[in-house]
Amino acid sequence: MVELLSESVLRLVYLVSAVFFIQGLRDMTHPRTAVRGNLLSSLGMLTAVGVTVLWFDVISPAVLIGGLVVGSLIGAGLAVKVEMTQMPQLVGVFNGFGGGASALVAGAELVEYRIEIGGAFPLEMGIAAAASGIIGAVTLFGSMVAAGKLHGVVTGSAIRYTGEQAVKAVLLATAVLSGVYLVVQPDVLSTALQGTWVPSYWLLVLAASVLGVMLVIPIGGADMPVVIALLNAYSGLAAAGTGFVLNNSALIIAGTLVGAAGMILTVIMCESMNRSLANVLFGGFGEEASSEEMEDIYEGNITETSPEELEMLLDTADRVVIVPGYGMAVAQAQHAVAELGQLLDGDGVDVEFGIHPVAGRMPGHMNVLLAEADVPYDKMKELEEINPTFSQTDVVIVTGANDVVNPRANEDDSSPISGMPVLNVNEAGTVIVNKRSLSPGFSGIPNPLFAEDNTYMLFGDGKEMMQNVVNEYKESN
Incomplete structure (x- = not known):
């Protein structure tokens, strides 16, 4: 009877752990509840591991405690040391x-x-x-x-x-x-x-x-x-x-x-x-583009801009959309980008952030970075929601994104990204692209967006350039 009762308790605890897992996954489907979801899932795993060790007497308590201590120290060290840009490879x-x-x-x-x-x-x-x-x-x-x-x-x-x-x-x-x-x-x-x-x-x-x-x-x-x-x-x-x-x-x-x-x-x-x-x-996706192909698209067609000119554009804009990409994560520019959004919003400008599902190096990468910089969740718009609004947008600021805004996906059937849903930023009145260079994205192909008449390239480090724009905006307003 004792063994039967104990086994029943074990199965009950496993059931409770499963409930924690399910609710944790459910909460992780939205950025607002993701932290709670992680905590619930972790609690479920801790409960399952704890009761398993106690029930089955798998190893001696000393070895168990030693393993838990070592593992906890390694995990805590990684959590503190690893940058957000390195989180995908840690996963x-x-x-x-x-x-x-x-x-x-x-x-x-x-x-x-x-x-x-x-x-x-x-x-x-x-x-x-x-x-x-x-x-x-x-x-x-x-x-x-x-x-x-x-x-x-x-x-x-x-x-x-x-x-x-x-x-x-x-x-x-x-x-x-x-x-x-x-x-x-x-x-x-x-x-x-x-x-x-x-x-x-x-x-x-x-x-x-x-x-x-x-x-x-x-x-x-x-x-x-x-x-x-x-x-x-x-x-x-x-x-x-x-x-x-x-x-x-x-x-x-x-x-x-x-x-x-x-x-x-x-x-x-x-x-x-x-x-x-x-x-x-x-498929072998991601082969590098030839220099000749890039020259054909970019040669003589690139127009550069500066933080000062971008600030003047923003002074006259009623609606601005910011499109982040992996380059923003590398430059740690999310705080400067978020501050710019707050300044514009405070002056009555309609500001939103267009998030592509595969921007960055893992799902939700951009959402996490922007949330870390205190960007409101309701300002982050998914591709399906933001795309119809670009034609009514005065200025789009693309910071560190490349493939997810490449119009070749819609225009070139022979392109490796043909048919890929992209953010149609080229439909906006003016597009500002902040990148270090004209180098291709992960797909390895050039981006004709950079050479379009309504596109201006803001070359330089993302954090530095966005902070310069913020400073210019503060001075003029």
């Missing part, structure tokens, strides 16, 4: 750690089963372990490459080579066949290393690890936001698989929620770029 690393942990735990459970029980693995255990090993290893090494591309230690260009699809197919086949072997013939060679080694599982993990690298290397930097979302889904699926191996309902629920949320986000991101997932994974 990628976390995805990788989650996948790697799932693969290792599933393998450890197989080893423990072989030592304590011996004989054939249960069918469902073998299948779940194989799935967790493949997905987890792909997630770990794919995430490391993605994080490297985002951080600049791995080239952001698409690395292509002859026969790459055949290499991926061989690696995938090796991993899958090793998984099948694990399920249908687990006893063969099981005496190696005194029966503690499960050779087919580790071959599976090795093949999947190399596959993870090969899958992400050919993908260009422009698609990294989609890749991060997809790898997030993978990490959840790997965790769910490990939950089946351990027969742990909390892990199954948490992994399934993460996997489903990641896949939904991946689909949304692909639709925002008018790309199929297959095209993202195998």
Whole structure:
């Protein structure tokens, strides 16, 4: 009776944790409630981990406390030290750690089963372990490459080579066949290393690890936001698989929620770029444009401006839209941009911020930066809401954005971004583009917007230029 009651309590706590997870995900769908969602999700995971450790007596209290202290110190250090511009690659690393942990735990459970029980693995255990090993290893090494591309230690260009699809197919086949072997013939060679080694599982993990690298290397930097979302889904699926191996309902629920949320986000991101997932994974998007192509578009057609001239334009404007991009994040210009918006708003100018779904290097990147600078949530408008208003806008200030405002998406069927929904800023009366140079965005193609008659280039560091505009506006008003 005591054991039955205790198990009932365990399952009840797992159910409560699942409720926290679900409500946390729900709250994270809006910037206003995102912080609460993170706290609820963290509380749910803390509850699930705590009760699992207490119930199963997994490791000694000293080792547990030591692990918690070390992990907490590392996590707190990263949270304090890592800049907002580096958050996407940190998310990628976390995805990788989650996948790697799932693969290792599933393998450890197989080893423990072989030592304590011996004989054939249960069918469902073998299948779940194989799935967790493949997905987890792909997630770990794919995430490391993605994080490297985002951080600049791995080239952001698409690395292509002859026969790459055949290499991926061989690696995938090796991993899958090793998984099948694990399920249908687990006893063969099981005496190696005194029966503690499960050779087919580790071959599976090795093949999947190399596959993870090969899958992400050919993908260009422009698609990294989609890749991060997809790898997030993978990490959840790997965790769910490990939950089946351990027969742990909390892990199954948490992994399934993460996997489903990641896949939904991946689909949304692909639709925002008018790309199929297959095209993202195998298309090689992000190859560099030739210098000749850039000269044909820009030569003699670029008009520069200054903070002083921009201030004079703003003095006569009734409506202004600010479009942020990754360049704003790099320059840490969000506070200057937000201050400019506040000054204009205080003088009766209608000010809004146009946010593209894939601006920056991860979903919601621009929203987080602007919220950090105290931009009101109701001033941040999504693409579908802001696009119809550009024709009634006097001045658009594009700060650090490139591909998401490129009109070639609507005009050039041969362009790599053809059909991608973009912010139609060229429809405004005047467009000011603040960039360091005319270098292409992640897609690797030039932007004809920079050469249009109503566009003026404000070259320079985003933070410095926007702060200069703020200072000029204050002096004249």
